[in-house]
Amino acid sequence: MATQPYKWRRDTDGLGVWEHRGKVAVAGFGHSPVNRRWDETSMDQTLGAYSMLACELAMEDAGVTPDQIDGVICCDSHIAGSSGGTASNWAPRPYFEPPYDSEWGLTLVNGDWLVKQLELPNVKYAPSNVPTIGEMLGLAAQSIADGKCTTCLVIYPTGNMEGRYRRGGENAQDHADGTRQWTFPWGNHGGNDFINIFPHNQYCLKYGGTHDDVAPFVINQHRNGLLTPWGYNASSGMVQLTEDDYVNSRYILNPLRIFDCDRPVNASAAYLVTTAERARDMKQPPVYVLNHSQHNFTQRTTQPDLDEIEEWTDRAATRMYEGAGLGPADVDIFNPYDGYSIMSQFFLEAFQWHGVKRGDSFAFYADDIRVEGPHPFSSSGGNLGNGRTRTAMYTDSIEQLRGTAGPRQVTVRAETALAAFTTPSSGGWMMFGKHPS
Amino acid sequence: MPKIIPAPDDLSKPFWDAVNEKRLSVQNCTACDRLQYPPRQACFACGSAEKLEWKDVEGKGHISTYIVIEDGRLNRRMPDQPYNLALITLDEDTSVNFYSNLPGVPPYEVPVGAAVQVIFEEVGPDQLIHEWQVVD
Numbered sequence: 254m255a256t257q258p259y260k261w262r263r264d265t266d267g268l269g270v271w272e273h274r275g276k277v278a279v280a281g282f283g284h285s286p287v288n289r290r291w292d293e294t295s296m297d298q299t300l301g302a303y304s305m306l307a308c309e310l311a312m313e314d315a316g317v318t319p320d321q322i323d324g325v326i327c328c329d330s331h332i333a334g335s336s337g338g339t340a341s342n343w344a345p346r347p348y349f350e351p352p353y354d355s356e357w358g359l360t361l362v363n364g365d366w367l368v369k370q371l372e373l374p375n376v377k378y379a380p381s382n383v384p385t386i387g388e389m390l391g392l393a394a395q396s397i398a399d400g401k402c403t404t405c406l407v408i409y410p411t412g413n414m415e416g417r418y419r420r421g422g423e424n425a426q427d428h429a430d431g432t433r434q435w436t437f438p439w440g441n442h443g444g445n446d447f448i449n450i451f452p453h454n455q456y457c458l459k460y461g462g463t464h465d466d467v468a469p470f471v472i473n474q475h476r477n478g479l480l481t482p483w484g485y486n487a488s489s490g491m492v493q494l495t496e497d498d499y500v501n502s503r504y505i506l507n508p509l510r511i512f513d514c515d516r517p518v519n520a521s522a523a524y525l526v527t528t529a530e531r532a533r534d535m536k537q538p539p540v541y542v543l544n545h546s547q548h549n550f551t552q553r554t555t556q557p558d559l560d561e562i563e564e565w566t567d568r569a570a571t572r573m574y575e576g577a578g579l580g581p582a583d584v585d586i587f588n589p590y591d592g593y594s595i596m597s598q599f600f601l602e603a604f605q606w607h608g609v610k611r612g613d614s615f616a617f618y619a620d621d622i623r624v625e626g627p628h629p630f631s632s633s634g635g636n637l638g639n640g641r642t643r644t645a646m647y648t649d650s651i652e653q654l655r656g657t658a659g660p661r662q663v664t665v666r667a668e669t670a671l672a673a674f675t676t677p678s679s680g681g682w683m684m685f686g687k688h689p690s
Numbered sequence: 691m692p693k694i695i696p697a698p699d700d701l702s703k704p705f706w707d708a709v710n711e712k713r714l715s716v717q718n719c720t721a722c723d724r725l726q727y728p729p730r731q732a733c734f735a736c737g738s739a740e741k742l743e744w745k746d747v748e749g750k751g752h753i754s755t756y757i758v759i760e761d762g763r764l765n766r767r768m769p770d771q772p773y774n775l776a777l778i779t780l781d782e783d784t785s786v787n788f789y790s791n792l793p794g795v796p797p798y799e800v801p802v803g804a805a806v807q808v809i810f811e812e813v814g815p816d817q818l819i820h821e822w823q824v825v826d
Contacts, residue, residue, distance in 0.1 A: 425765040427695055427814075434696035435728040438819050439789035440775055442763045451777050454755040458802075507758035507772070507798070553734050554727060554786050556777055558754070 259380070261395040262388070263576055264547040266568060270578045271544045273398035275689030278532035278539035281317070281525030282648050283310025284483040287640050290413045291360070291519045296349065300331065300410045300521060301358030305370055307523035308406050315525040316536030317404060319371060324378040324402025326393050328385055329363040331412040360412045362521070367408065378402040385409070386643050387590075387673060387680035391545030393526045394683075403528055410521040411642050435555055445676050446593050448557060450509050452677075453595035455559040460612030464508035464595075468499045469618040470630070471512055471594050471637055477624060478638020480660040481649070485518050485640030513594040515636035522644035524651075529689055540651045541689045543669070544577035547681040562677045563611065566603030569675070569682065573604075577684040579669065581605040586653045586663065586670035588646035590680070591635035599677050601630070606671075629663040633672075646672040647683065654687045693791075694766050695814035701729050704744050709818050712810045716786065718745035725783040749808030751778040751822060754787065756800040772797045778806055778822050790822035 263271065285303035296302060304327070312319065348354045357366050364379030378401045383389055386409040393407045423429075429437035441447045457463055475494040478486040485491075494512060502510045525535075532539035550565045557565075574580055581604060589600035598614035607628050609617050622630040633649030636642065650670035652658040668687040675681055698706040705728075708715035717726040719733035721741035732739040756776035762768065774797055780786040792800060793811065806822040813819050 424763045427766055428697045429694045430697035430699065432728075434698070434702060436789065437694040437764060438696055438813060439693070439791055440759050440762055440764060440767045440770070440773065441789060444763075447757075447775075450757050451755055454757070458755065504758070504760045506762070506775075507760055509757070551734070555789060556787050558777075558787070 261392050261399070262547045263391070263395075263545060263572070264549060266572060268572070268576060271576045273394070274543050274578065275541045275686065276529050277394045277397045277542040278527060278529045279524055279542070279651055279685070280527050280532040280535040280537055280539060281311045281313070281315025282651055283307040283312075283314060283523045284644070284648065285521045287483065287485040287488060287518050287520040287642060289485070289489070289516070289518060290415055293346070293414065296353060298519070299353065299359050300412045300519065301352070301362050301366065301370065303519070304362045304367060304408050304410045304521040304523070307521045308367065308371055308408060311406060311523040311525045314537060315527075317525060319373050320375055321404050322373045322406055323375050324393075324396065324405030325364040325368055325373065325376050325408070326380060326383055326389060326396070326405055327362060327364040327367055327408040328383045328389050328410065329361070329381070330385060331360065331362070331410050360414065362408070362410045367406070378405070385674065385680075386647070387675045388547050390524065390526070390647065390683050391547055391681045393524070394542045394545045397526060397528055403531060405526045407524040407526050408521060409523075409644055411518060413517040413519045445596070446506055446509055446514065448676070448678070449562070449593055449596050450506050451556055452559040452562045452599070454508070456598065459559060460615075462615040465500055466615035466618065467513065467594050468496050469622070470597065471499055472496060473622050474591060474594075474631060474634050474637035476638070477632060477634030477661060479634075480624070481634050481639055481645065484634065484638060484642070484645060485516060485520075486634075486638055509593065509595065512637070515592045515641040518640035518642060520640065520642050522642060522648065524647070538655055538687075540654045541686045543579070543684040543686040544573060545681060545683050546572040546576050548572065548675070549679045550677075552678065557678065562599050563603070565677045566599045570603040570605070573671070573682045573684060579684065581608070584669050584671050585666045586629070586632060586650050588631055588633045588635065588650050588670065588672040590646065590674050590676065591631060591637050592641065592643070594637060596676065597631065600673070604671065606630070624661050624663050627665065629665060632658070632661055632663055634661075643674045646674065650683075650685050654685055692766070693811070693813040693819065694764060695817050696819060701731065705729055706817070708744070708746070709810060709820050710816065712818065713746050714749040714808050714820055715744045715746045717742050725780070725786050727786050727788070747780065747782050750781045751788070751806050751808070752781065753777070753792075753800060753802050753804050753806060753824075754779050755802060756792075758797050774800050776800055776822070788820065788822065793821055793823060795824060
C-alpha cells in the first residue's frame with residue numbers, strides 16, 4: 254500500500270490555535286563563516302564542511318551529543334543550486350578525494366550525506382525533498398510535535414560560486430518554454446525582484462512617497478548587520494552604508510538598486526529543535542515555537558498587483574496570528590524577509606507590527622527603527638545586512654528571546670518573535686516565545 | 691538584439707497561433723464571465739475547465755506602472771539595456787495584465803496612465819509576440 258505524504262503544513266485559513274503550541278522548542282543554533290563564494294579549492298569551506306560545522310556548533314550550543322540526535326532535516330535546495338534551475342548548475346567539475354568525489358558535499362548537501370559524515374548513530378528521521386527554510390522550521394516543529402523524532406538538527410545551506418549569479422542555463426537560451434514564455438520575451442526572468450517591484454511602484458503611487466523612502470530601512474539593515482558577528486558584512490570588514498551610498502548606487506531594475514538586493518553568499522546554519530520538555534534540560538533557555546504557518550497563493554494573471562499582494566500578506570498574517578493565539582500588539586520582535594527591500598513594507602503592514610497600517614511604512618522607516626530605539630524593526634539586519642543566508646531572521650529572534658543578542662539586544666520587551674523567509678506569495682512564518690504560553 | 695522566442699505548448703498553442711494571425715485571444719470563462727491570461731487548464735476563479743473558451747479581445751489597455759531593466763539576467767536582452775518593462779492592464783478586464791517593452795518609447799520616458807493598443811512584433815521565424823504601443 255502506498256504511503257500517504259506527510260501533511261505537516263498549516264497552510265489554510267481558519268485552522269485555529271496550533272494544538273502543539275509551546276510544546277516544541279529551539280535549543281541551539283550554529284553558523285558557519287559566511288563567504289562571498291566558495292573558491293573551489295578550500296576543502297574546509299565547502300557547503301558540506303560548513304554544514305557539518307554548523308551542526309557541531311548547534312549541538313554544542315544546546316549541549317547535546319551526536320548520539321542524542323534522532324532527526325536531521327536538511328534543505329536540499331541551495332539557492333543557486335537546484336532552486337536556480339539550469340541557470341545555476343555547478344556540475345560537472347573536477348572532483349576530489351572522498352567524501353568530495355561528487356557534487357555532494359561541495360555544493361549539494363542533504364540529510365543522508367550529513368548523517369553519514371557526522372556519524373550520527375541514532376537518526377531515525379531524515380526526510381527528503383525538504384523545503385527552504387521558510388517552511389523547513391515549520392516542518393521540524395510539526396515533525397517533533399507528531400513524534401517523528403525528538404532531537405532534530407535543521408540545516409539550511411546556501412551556496413555561491415564564481416561567476417555572475419544565475420547567468421546561464423535557461424537565462425542564456427533563445428527560447429522560453431513553460432511559464433517563462435509569458436515573461437522572458439519582454440525581459441522578465443521571473444524572480445522576486447520583478448514580482449515585487451511593480452507592486453512597490455503601485456504602492457508609491459497609491460500611498461505617496463518615492464523609492465528613496467526605503468533608504469532608512471536599508472541603511473538600518475546594514476547597521477544591524479554590522480552588529481551581527483557571524484554575518485557577511487561584519488565578518489568581511491564592510492563599512493556602514495550611508496544614504497549617499499544608497500541613492501547613488503547603480504540600478505538593477507530601476508528603481509530597484511543594487512543595495513535593495515541581498516548578496517549571495519556561501520554559508521550554512523543549523524538549529525537544534527526538540528521537545529519543550531527536553532529543551533528545559535539542555536544548556537540554553539528554550540525558545541518555544543508558538544506556531545508555524547505556510548502559504549502558497551496563486552497569482553491570477555501575468556503580474557501580481559498591489560491589491561493581490563496586500564490580500565496575500567493579510568491572509569498570511571491572519572493565519573499566523575490565529576495559530577499563535579496572539580495579535581499584533583503581542584509581538585515584540587519582528588524579522589520579516591528582506592531579500593529585496595521592497596517586500597518588507599508589505600509584511601510590516603499586514604502584520605501591523607507596532608500599529609503600522611497600510612501605507613504607513615515609509616513614515617515608520619523614517620522614525621527610530623534602531624535596535625536601541627522604541628521600534629527595533631528587523632533587529633536581525635536580515636539578508637541585506639548579513640548576506641543571503643536567509644537565516645539571520647531566525648537566529649536573531651532566538652537570541653533576542655534568550656537575551657543574548659549583544660549589541661543588537663533590543664531595549665523593549667523581548668518575549669515573542671516573528672521570523673520568516675517568505676515572499677508575499679509563498680513561504681512560511683514562525684512565531685517564537687520566551688514562554689510556552 | 692531580438693527578443694526571446696516563446697515556445698508554445700499544448701495549452702498555449704491556441705494563444706500563440708492567434709498572435710501569429712495578429713489577434714489577441716485570451717481564455718474566457720463562460721461560467722463566471724471572466725477573462726484569463728496567461729492560459730490555464732481551469733478557470734482561476736471558479737475552477738471550471740469545461741467552461742473555458744478562447745475569445746478575441748480588442749487589445750486596448752492602459753499603462754499601470756513600469757520599470758527600466760538596467761542589469762537583467764537574460765543574455766539575449768542584455769544588449770538592449772536599459773529598456774522599459776511596463777505593466778499593461780487590459781481595458782476589457784483590468785484584472786488581466788501584460789508586459790510590454792513599449793516599442794518607440796525611450797527608456798525612462800514612459801507615460802504612466804496612457805492608453806495603449808496591442809501590436810505584434812516578429813521575434814523569430816514565423817513567431818510573433820504581442821506588444822503594446824502608446825495611442826497618440
